[in-house]
Amino acid sequence: MSGQPVLHEYAPSGNCYKIRLTAALLGIALERREYDIMKGETRTPAFLATVNANGRIPVLQIGDQFLPESNAACFWLGDGSRLVPGDRFARADMLRWMFWEQYNHEPNVATLRFWTGWIGEANLTDAQRALLPGKIEAGKAALALMDEHLAKNDWLAGGALSLADIALYAYTHVAEEGGFFALADYPAVQRWVARIEAEPGYVAMGA
């Protein structure tokens, strides 16, 4: 078992699920170690010293090396596989959607899901509450941009399933859990969600 990568994770996190889904589609076994972020288990001195000084999960451990950042972990798993395009432009275009996910999509779609589903709207700070309208607007703009692209393309980059689709599927398919978005407003996104879920090896978020 020494060669098996270890996923340090909090299972309900979409960022952790991305890595599990990538591994499942590629038939790579992962050892899973669970941390409860609601109890601060990724902010302990031991976690900060050995797993990630940034205090965040997921982290993918390969031997004695630790790789934070969900999309970087997906890249390590997918590097050289069918999930990373062989064409130079398509490979960069895949990364383009993955960077966009971290900048334009995750801080809105994922954060709203976490705030309402985990923290609870009644427990938000005033500063968080002030951000709600902007995050709802930005989240809708992100989903609309995906819908516009997916109305003309089956996949986000390179004409085939890639890490870009996995990275964006993770929080998109549960976007409604935040209570602010309706996937029915984005029909091309809905069809793309169904395409991903029909892929051989697909695993659900709760699996």
Add this chain to the structure above:
Amino acid sequence: MSGQPVLHEYAPSGNCYKIRLTAALLGIALERREYDIMKGETRTPAFLATVNANGRIPVLQIGDQFLPESNAACFWLGDGSRLVPGDRFARADMLRWMFWEQYNHEPNVATLRFWTGWIGEANLTDAQRALLPGKIEAGKAALALMDEHLAKNDWLAGGALSLADIALYAYTHVAEEGGFFALADYPAVQRWVARIEAEPGYVAMGA
């Protein structure tokens, strides 16, 4: 000249500078097209329809293909070069810092520079003003994390200059312009800044 990539940019943007610096270090000539974001020139119907539906610069144009997202454009330029590590873990670790830059560094260090240097603190909305303390704290945490890593490593990933250093150098070396950060507080970062500026082919942000 038909093979020369075209950079659609706003020159004072660190995200645009990353691409120019990557190209300069690799000896790749770029054609530059300037848009004034303060006048909304990246939100015109023509820009949205042809260059980037997301209304943002930089975008790297390669032939008739358009690549948004600064770090993806750097990856296209650097793919296969000495700026992208050949080792699988180091390559993913480089991307780890680049994703971290977009999530933890740019929204704080770059946004504060833009807000105070371009928009002006007196012109901020109430919502933006409410975000200032959190962004200052998160920006300091980001610079401290870099400093901790760079105290033990000359470069961010793979033991050599890579796209990760370029991506993080862009806004770090001008972090003081926002008025909230002092690079003297991060001595290992300062030494790393000097190492990058000594690289053959280096070009300054204003060049």
